[in-house]
Amino acid sequence: MNRRLEGRTALVIGAGAKGDGMGNGRATAILFARHGARVFAVDRDTDALEGTLSAIRAENGEVVGHVCDAADEAAVREMTGLCQRHYGRLDIVHHNIGINALGGPPELSVADWDRVMAVNVRSLFLAAKYSLPIMEQQGRGVLNAVSSTGSLRAARFEMAVYRASKAAVNELTREIAVHYGPKGIRANAIVPGQMDTPLILDYLIDVYGPGGIETMREARAQSVPLKRMGDAWDVAHAALFLASDEAKYVNGHLLVVDGGLTSTRRGG
Numbered sequence: 001m002n003r004r005l006e007g008r009t010a011l012v013i014g015a016g017a018k019g020d021g022m023g024n025g026r027a028t029a030i031l032f033a034r035h036g037a038r039v040f041a042v043d044r045d046t047d048a049l050e051g052t053l054s055a056i057r058a059e060n061g062e063v064v065g066h067v068c069d070a071a072d073e074a075a076v077r078e079m080t081g082l083c084q085r086h087y088g089r090l091d092i093v094h095h096n097i098g099i100n101a102l103g104g105p106p107e108l109s110v111a112d113w114d115r116v117m118a119v120n121v122r123s124l125f126l127a128a129k130y131s132l133p134i135m136e137q138q139g140r141g142v143l144n145a146v147s148s149t150g151s152l153r154a155a156r157f158e159m160a161v162y163r164a165s166k167a168a169v170n171e172l173t174r175e176i177a178v179h180y181g182p183k184g185i186r187a188n189a190i191v192p193g194q195m196d197t198p199l200i201l202d203y204l205i206d207v208y209g210p211g212g213i214e215t216m217r218e219a220r221a222q223s224v225p226l227k228r229m230g231d232a233w234d235v236a237h238a239a240l241f242l243a244s245d246e247a248k249y250v251n252g253h254l255l256v257v258d259g260g261l262t263s264t265r266r267g268g
């Protein structure tokens with residue numbers, strides 16, 4: 001196998017997943033390690049992280065786990081410092097964490113708004129704040145952010161704060177691309193659509209009507225031109241491309257991974 005990240009250090013924020021489920025962050029951490037990256041895997045949930053660590057170690061990959069809240073400034077300062085000290089450098093930051101709260105402005109509480117903006121946007125700002133100076137000193141680095149097609153168009157249900165937060169993720173990423181490109185740092189966002197990951201079970205089962213999980217899965221699949229949902233590996237492969245030297249001229253890009261959803265007239 002052509003190991004596309006050999007010797008690189010990758011900080012994966014939100015690398016866990018529920019139980020033995022395959023989330024975007026877990027698949028990305030595993031794929032990065034398969035391609036030779038030394039992974040610093042971060043999650044706020046010890047159990048969610050453990051499954052990722054054991055999957056990578058079972059394949060003889062190199063990984064260190066770290067538990068912290070990536071929306072907390074002191075924790076992020078410590079996290080980036082630990083990663084740099086442990087591996088001696090920081091080549092790739094992959095920011096995966098994201099949460100949702102359904103509803104429009106009347107339904108959302110101020111606490112919902114602040115929580116989603118903190119987890120989705122402040123954490124990206126903090127990851128950038130503490131990793132960009134390290135990458136600048138190295139003269140190279142890559143920042144990947146995980147956005148959503150919700151940043152580009154409405155879905156069939158209201159999710160005002162999620163959409164606003166992911167639009168902010170896109171523009172923060174592109175702002176970094178413009179100002180850090182001259183310093184050898186590339187920043188791009190991955191924009192997933194209808195992915196079949198454990199996360200959708202948290203928010204979406206009820207909004208597709210009665211029938212539970214299977215109704216939701218079928219409705220999501222049918223909304224996509226490819227007539228199926230994507231999976232965590234689709235996101236992971238996009239992340240691998242953006243993190244690798246094959247994407248050395250890709251900067252400030254929103255890489256849509258949605259089976260054609262955003263080319264259709266209505267959201268999923």
Ligand SMILES: NC(=O)c1ccc[n+]([C@@H]2O[C@H](COP(=O)([O-])OP(=O)(O)OC[C@H]3O[C@@H](n4cnc5c(N)ncnc54)[C@H](O)[C@@H]3O)[C@@H](O)[C@H]2O)c1
Nearest residue numbers: 014016023024025043044048069070096097098148195197
């Ligand atoms: N599944 C989809 O259909 C879909 C579609 C579009 C975008 N996305 C995006 O994909 C990303 C998540 O994908 P996933 O499948 O890996 O989700 P996931 O929920 O399985 O995993 C995310 C991990 O992040 C961790 N996390 C959450 N908040 C944290 C915090 N403050 N500090 C540290 N860790 C934290 C969670 O504990 C969890 O283990 C999100 O950004 C989401 O918005 C998903």
